[in-house]
Every structure is written in structure tokens, then in C-alpha cells.
Amino acid sequence: MTAASTTDLAPDAKIDTHKARQARIYGIVLIGLAVLVAAVFGYGSEGNATFGLSRPRDPWVIPNLVVPAASFNYIAAAVLAFLGVRQFMRGGSRWSTVSIAVGFALATAAFLVWATAGKSFSLTGMLSATVVAAVPIALGGLAGVLSERVAVVNIAIEGMLLAGAFTGALMGSLLGGWAGVLFAVLVGGLFGFILAALVVTYRMDQIIAGVVITLFVTGVTSYVSSQVFSEYRFLNNAPVFRAWKIPFLGDIPVIGPVLFNQNLFVYGALILVSVATYYLFHTRYGLRARSVGEHPRAADTLGINVYRTRYINVTLAGMVAGFGGAWFTLGSVGRFDENMTGGLGYIGLAAMIFGRWHPFGALMAALIFGFADSLQQKLAIVRTPIPSEFLAMAPYLATIVVVAGFVGRSRPPAADGKPYVKE
Numbered sequence: 001m002t003a004a005s006t007t008d009l010a011p012d013a014k015i016d017t018h019k020a021r022q023a024r025i026y027g028i029v030l031i032g033l034a035v036l037v038a039a040v041f042g043y044g045s046e047g048n049a050t051f052g053l054s055r056p057r058d059p060w061v062i063p064n065l066v067v068p069a070a071s072f073n074y075i076a077a078a079v080l081a082f083l084g085v086r087q088f089m090r091g092g093s094r095w096s097t098v099s100i101a102v103g104f105a106l107a108t109a110a111f112l113v114w115a116t117a118g119k120s121f122s123l124t125g126m127l128s129a130t131v132v133a134a135v136p137i138a139l140g141g142l143a144g145v146l147s148e149r150v151a152v153v154n155i156a157i158e159g160m161l162l163a164g165a166f167t168g169a170l171m172g173s174l175l176g177g178w179a180g181v182l183f184a185v186l187v188g189g190l191f192g193f194i195l196a197a198l199v200v201t202y203r204m205d206q207i208i209a210g211v212v213i214t215l216f217v218t219g220v221t222s223y224v225s226s227q228v229f230s231e232y233r234f235l236n237n238a239p240v241f242r243a244w245k246i247p248f249l250g251d252i253p254v255i256g257p258v259l260f261n262q263n264l265f266v267y268g269a270l271i272l273v274s275v276a277t278y279y280l281f282h283t284r285y286g287l288r289a290r291s292v293g294e295h296p297r298a299a300d301t302l303g304i305n306v307y308r309t310r311y312i313n314v315t316l317a318g319m320v321a322g323f324g325g326a327w328f329t330l331g332s333v334g335r336f337d338e339n340m341t342g343g344l345g346y347i348g349l350a351a352m353i354f355g356r357w358h359p360f361g362a363l364m365a366a367l368i369f370g371f372a373d374s375l376q377q378k379l380a381i382v383r384t385p386i387p388s389e390f391l392a393m394a395p396y397l398a399t400i401v402v403v404a405g406f407v408g409r410s411r412p413p414a415a416d417g418k419p420y421v422k423e
Contacts, residue, residue: 023087026100030084033107038077041114045069049113050120053254062253069117076110112375115384126378127258134363134370135269135331136161136341139324140348141355141362142269142276146317147192148357149280150310151293151415155210156195158345159217160188160318164325166221169336172238172329180238181264181326188322189315191217196314200307203419214345222338229336240334241265265323265331269363272320276359289313293413296420306420321345347396357412372397 049072051065083099140157147154164184172180191213198209229236241264245251249260280286289309291299296306328340347369348362355361376392 023096026096027084027087030080030087030099030103032084033103034077034080034084037073037080037107037110041110042070042073042077045073045114045117047118049116049118051116051123052120053124055122055124055257058253058257059251060253064120065123067113069113072113073110076106080106108375115379115386116382119382121378121382124254124257126374127254128262129374129377130367130370131258131262131266132370133373134366135265136324136327136344137348137351137369138269138273138363138366139320139327140345141351141366142273142359143192143317143321143324144349144352145280145355145357145359145362146276146313146320148352148416149293149413150289150313151296151413151418151420152196152199152310152314153206153210153417154195154314154317155207155349156191156213157210157317157321157348158341158343159210159214160191160321161325161328161341161345161348162214162221162339163191163217164188164322165328165340166217166224166325166336167322168326169236169238169329169334172326172334173235177239177241177330180330181323184322184326184330185319186322188325189319192315192318192321193311195318196311199419200310200314203421206417206419218339221336225336225338236335238329238334241331263331265327268323272323273359273363276320280359290413293415296415300420300422306422310420324348343396353412 047069049067049069051067053063053065054061080103083103087096087099140161143157143160144154164187167187168180168184170180171183175183195209195213198204198212199206225236243261243263244267245256246260250256252260278286280290288299288304291302292304292306292309299309300306325341329336348366351362351365351369354365354368355363379386
């Protein structure tokens with residue numbers, strides 16, 4: 001074999017070696033999960049886990065789901081072990097990602113059954129809470145998608161969410177809920193425009209610009225909350241948008257309460273994700289935006305205004321984030337508290353990466369994080385033996401696991417984070 005042919009085969013050999021190594025890692029993880037499920041969740045489970053699928057006032061009532069805890073967990077452990085051994089035997093199989101996803105889903109189900117053994121709680125309620133908790137993360141992730149598709153890294157999402165929450169509470173208290181939403185969207189768009197000006201026109205470092213905006217919003221809102229809202233409480237007493245059930249669809253068991261009996265922000269998030277997907281992938285303006293994010297100089301030579309496209313998309317991203325921020329006040333508690341966003345803007349960025357810079361992918365990732373958040377709340381209600389501090393860590397642990405496992409395999413837009421200078 002000649003030196004040239006050896007060189008040609010080298011990349012394929014490297015790919016095969018990487019796949020085999022990845023398959024072995026997946027196999028070890030799955031077998032480790034199998035041992036954990038069998039030794040802890042299977043051996044430590046007694047009685048049945050009861051999951052409620054209907055609520056007392058539902059027009060169509062279906063029986064509760066009763067699961068024998070020990071038997072289910074031993075079966076889950078066997079399936080996990082099978083998937084792990086299969087990874088070793090098949091090497092770099094194309095089903096590796098599916099196997100690891102199924103494995104984590106089984107391990108999560110086993111944990112939930114173990115925690116609920118001998119008790120009961122509403123599964124429908126937890127799924128509904130999952131959707132609600134996913135809203136700000138999904139909207140934050142969507143804001144990131146809109147920005148980074150035109151090659152602008154948006155670290156300011158956390159600040160935009162916080163600005164939307166603050167504005168929603170203030171203007172909602174003065175003028176009503178709908179005015180609060182409108183002003184939250186406008187203020188979010190204003191900060192998106194400021195970010196675009198800093199990084200597009202003045203070519204400021206995008207990470208630093210985002211951090212500056214977030215710190216500025218945090219400082220201003222914290223000062224007003226502690227010095228003004230504490231004295232003038234009527235400025236921080238906004239109405240909350242209640243759930244609105246869609247006729248007939250809201251009566252469907254399980255699915256109805258989860259998707260069709262929610263408030264303005266849940267419906268708004270679903271609509272915005274759908275509109276953004278259509279805009280980015282099915283319109284010429286979306287094609288132009290994506291071309292600016294992949295190869296701005298080529299887009300410029302074709303007559304696309306790179307600067308204007310970035311300004312528009314980053315401003316739209318700020319408006320989406322402002323709407324997501326209003327959820328914290330107008331869609332949840334009706335008042336503003338210091339730093340109430342709790343880092344969900346950064347989790348939204350993780351959802352964007354996990355969703356591979358696609359609006360629908362970001363929504364799916366947000367549902368995973370929302371599930372982790374609702375899970376820790378439900379487990380606290382059923383008094384699981386796990387300390388509450390560890391339960392509160394669940395959403396952030398999920399973020400670390402997802403980013404560590406998938407960030408290396410997600411490709412951002414080619415020009416992401418790079419300033420463009422028109423020649």
C-alpha cells in the first residue's frame with residue numbers, strides 16, 4: 001500500500017476509532033445505570049407507585065397508573081444492561097445516541113417509581129408543571145437561536161429576561177396585564193437593539209457586551225426593587241394571566257390539561273417557536289439570516305445587508321426574551337423580586353446548544369430542563385428521602401449533563417461570534 005493510500009484511509013480510521021471509543025463510554029454509562037437502578041431503586045422499592053392521570057373535575061376520568069415498583073425497576077435495570085452490552089458488541093453503532101437517550105429515560109422513570117413507591121401523586125400535574133417551567137427557558141433559547149443564526153452571541157439573555165420581568169411587573173401594576181406584556185416586549189427589544197449596536201456597529205467583544213447588559217439590568221432592577229418597590233408596594237402588584245382552556249381540546253385526558261389548559265405565555269411560546277421555525281427555514285428572509293451567520297462576506301457580495309440583518313434579528317431576539325421575562329411576573333407570581341430569573345437565561349443558552357440552534361430543538365431541550373424542575377418540586381411534596389438541597393440542584397445538574405454530553409457534537413453557525421467589517 002502506498003503512502004498516499006495510507007493517508008487517504010487515515011481520516012476514516014480516526015472516525016472509526018472515535019466511534020468505538022464513544023460506544024465503549026456509552027456502554028459503561030449504561031451498565032453503570034443498570035447497576036444503580038438494580039441495587040438502589042430495585043432493592044430499595046416496596047409497594048406500588050401510583051400516578052394520577054385525571055383530576056377530580058375532568059369530564060373524562062381514566063384510572064390511575066399503578067406500577068409495581070420493584071418489578072419495574074428490575075426490568076428497567078435489565079434493559080439498561082442489555083443496551084450497555086450491545087454498545088460494546090456493536091461498536092460505533094448509529095443507534096448509540098438513541099440507546100443513551102432511552103437509557104437516561106429509563107433511569108429517570110426508575111428513579112421516579114422508586115421515589116413514589118407506596119405513595120401517589122398526579123403525573124398529569126407534573127407534566128403540566130413541566131410545560132410551564134419550560135416556557136422561560138424555551139423563550140430564552142429561542143432568543144439565542146435568533147441571535148446566533150446571524151452570528152451574534154447573546155450572553156445578555158439573562159439580563160433581557162430580568163428586564164422583561166421587571167417591566168412587566170411595573171407597567172402591569174400601573175396599566176394592567178396586557179400593557180405590562182407590551183412594555184416588557186418593547187424593553188427587551190430595546191436591550192436587543194443596544195446589544196446589536198455594541199457588537200455590530202462598534203464591534204465590541206460580544207461576550208463582554210452581553211455581560212455588561214446583564215450586570216446593568218441586574219443593578220438597576222435590584223436597586224429599584226429594594227429602594228422603591230419596598231416603599232411603594234402598589235407599583236409591584238401586577239395581575240396574573242390565568243389559564244384559559246381551549247374548548248374540547250382541554251378536556252382530552254392527560255394531553256388536555258398539559259397543552260390546552262395553560263396561560264398566555266405557554267400558548268405564546270408555542271406560537272413563537274412555530275413562527276421562528278417557519279421564518280428561519282421556509283422564507284427568503286430566514287435564508288438570508290442564516291447565510292449571514294454562516295458566511296457574511298458571501299452574503300454581502302450577493303447584496304444582503306449584513307449589518308441590517310443582524311440588527312433586526314438581535315432586536316427580535318430581545319423582544320422574545322422580554323416576553324419570556326414577563327412570564328416570571330405576569331404569568332406566575334404577580335410581583336418582581338431581585339434576581340428572580342435565577343440563571344434561566346443561561347440555561348436557555350444550554351437549551352439552544354442542545355437543540356442545535358433550531359427553535360424546535362431548543363423547545364425540546366427546554367422541556368427536559370422543565371421536567372427536571374417540576375420533578376424536584378413533586379418529589380419534595382411526596383417527601384422523598386433525598387435532601388431538598390439536592391433536589392433543588394436538579395435543573396442545573398441536568399444542564400451540566402446535557403451540555404457536557406452534546407456540546408461537542410453541535411455545530412454553531414460558522415461565523416458565530418465573529419465581527420464583520422464591510423470592505
